[in-house]
Structures are given as C-alpha cells and as structure tokens.
Amino acid sequence: xxxxIQNPRYQVTQFGKPVTLSCSQTLNHNVMYWYQQKSSQAPKxxxxxxxxxxxxxxxxxxxxxSRRPNTSFCFLDIRSPGLGDAAMYLCATSISGEQFFxxxxxxxxx
Amino acid sequence: xEDVEQSLFLSVREGDSSVINCTYTDSSSTYLYWYKQEPxxxxxxxxYIFSNMDMKQDQxxxxxxxxxxxxxSLRIADTQTGDSAIYFCAETKGGQNFVFxxxxxxxxxP
Numbered sequence: 001x002x003x004x005i006q007n008p009r010y011q012v013t014q015f016g017k018p019v020t021l022s023c024s025q026t027l028n029h030n031v032m033y034w035y036q037q038k039s040s041q042a043p044k045x046x047x048x049x050x051x052x053x054x055x056x057x058x059x060x061x062x063x064x065x066s067r068r069p070n071t072s073f074c075f076l077d078i079r080s081p082g083l084g085d086a087a088m089y090l091c092a093t094s095i096s097g098e099q100f101f102x103x104x105x106x107x108x109x110x
Numbered sequence: 111x112e113d114v115e116q117s118l119f120l121s122v123r124e125g126d127s128s129v130i131n132c133t134y135t136d137s138s139s140t141y142l143y144w145y146k147q148e149p150x151x152x153x154x155x156x157x158y159i160f161s162n163m164d165m166k167q168d169q170x171x172x173x174x175x176x177x178x179x180x181x182x183s184l185r186i187a188d189t190q191t192g193d194s195a196i197y198f199c200a201e202t203k204g205g206q207n208f209v210f211x212x213x214x215x216x217x218x219x220p
Contacts (some may be wrong), residue, residue, distance in 0.1 A: 004152075030207055042198060042210040043153065050206060090152055097141045097205035103153035 004102035005025050006091050012108045013081050021076040021105045023091030029100075032074040034066060035090040037104070043090055049074065079110045113213035116199050121217045128186040130214045132199030132208045135180065139201040142175060144184045147196045147213070156184070156197075184218075 005024045021030065030051050035043035047056045049068045063085070065077040078085055084110045088097040091102040113135045122128045134142070140161050145153040159166045159173045159182075166173045172185040186193055199211040 006152075031206075035137070040213065040215070042212050045208070048206065092153075094205065094208075097202065098155065098158070099143070099200075099202075099208055100155060101145075103152045106150070106151075 006102040029095040033092040078097035116211040143200040145198040
C-alpha cells in the first residue's frame with residue numbers, strides 16, 4: 001500500500017523552465033517535508049510544513065517554493081531550474097517521531 | 111550545531127554480520143534512526159530507537175545505543191546480497207527536524 005506517493009517519478013525540464021513536483025500521503029500525518037538529494041549524499045532538507053505552518057531552511061534558495069493546499073498534498077515548485085538543481089527530490093511525512101519517505105522524483109535539467 | 115557522522119563504505123561477505131557505526135553530537139536527541147536506500151529509491155525506515163533505550167532487536171537487525179559516547183550502531187546478522195544499499199543514520203530532537211549522516215555504502219560480496 002503506497003503511503004507517500006510522488007509524481008512523476010522522473011521529470012525532465014529545460015534550463016529556466018518552471019517545474020512542479022507533487023507529493024501526496026494517505027497517512028494523515030501533520031508534518032510534510034521536501035528534501036533534495038544529490039548522488040550518494042545525505043538528503044538535504046529544503047523546507048517542511050507542520051500542518052499549515054511553513055518552515056524554510058535558511059540556505060534553501062528562493063528559486064524553491066512550496067505549497068500545501070491540504071493535509072494530503074504538498075507541492076515543490078522550482079521557478080527557474082538550473083543545471084545544479086538536477087537531483088532526486090524526496091517527500092516525507094512524519095508523526096510522533098516516525099518519518100516515512102516517498103520513492104522520490106528524479107529531476108533532470110537539460 | 112547538530113552533526114551526524116558515519117564511515118562511508120563497508121564490505122562484508124554474504125552470511126557474515128555487518129556492523130555500521132554512527133556518531134552524533136546532539137546529546138538532547140530523542141530518537142535515532144536507521145534508514146536503507148537502494149539505488150533510485152526513497153529512504154526506507156528500517157528501525158529506530160528512543161534515547162532512553164540502549165538496545166533494540168528486530169529480526170536480523172540489532173541497534174545499540176551508547177548515549178554517553180553518542181554512538182549508534184546497526185548490526186545486520188547473516189548479511190545477504192539484498193542488503194547491499196546505502197544506510198543512513200539520523201537523529202531528531204522533537205520529531206520534526208531530522209539530521210542525517212552522509213550514509214554508509216554496504217557492499218555484500220558473494
């Protein structure tokens with residue numbers, strides 16, 4: 001049973017062309033996260049929502065934005081992707097100390 | 111600031127035990143985790159331990175926590191080729207902000 005779902009699994013975009021990545025959850029968890037992971041590195045937290053409260057990491061570029069219209073969905077918008085934004089983007093949810101990850105979306109920037 | 115360290119590589123023979131080590135700096139961590147990541151996939155939560163415990167066993171997995179030395183280990187008994195992956199240690203204080211180590215790449219040799 002899929003619990004944290006990410007769509008699409010693979011996304012190709014062009015340099016500078018806005019792109020949106022989607023995440024949904026069936027767990028009803030109140031916290032949702034977006035991480036960026038480059039190859040063989042630890043996931044890097046971009047931001048997270050505690051319910052509707054948005055928490056941005058200090059070093060997350062302004063190019064990255066997020067929306068959480070309801071408990072189940074969270075979106076990552078990259079306004080002007082650069083070549084350095086090519087990475088795996090991981091969505092996660094948590095409640096009471098347990099964090100669950102989606103399968104990730106691999107973003108390629110041409 | 112908070113920091114989590116791991117050795118980057120470990121090789122073992124199939125059938126042997128693997129021990130993956132992790133050290134962390136935040137003495138007020140409340141939960142400590144082990145995640146497994148296979149190529150091209152998201153992170154899979156393997157197990158976690160509360161900071162007031164010193165051991166947790168779950169089938170082939172044994173987690174040991176030495177809170178005095180801020181040292182966490184994951185032992186995998188009877189390691190199989192399917193255990194080949196990157197293993198991430200992580201910690202959190204309040205269950206919202208998760209800090210990940212760099213990951214240990216486990217290679218299981220036949």
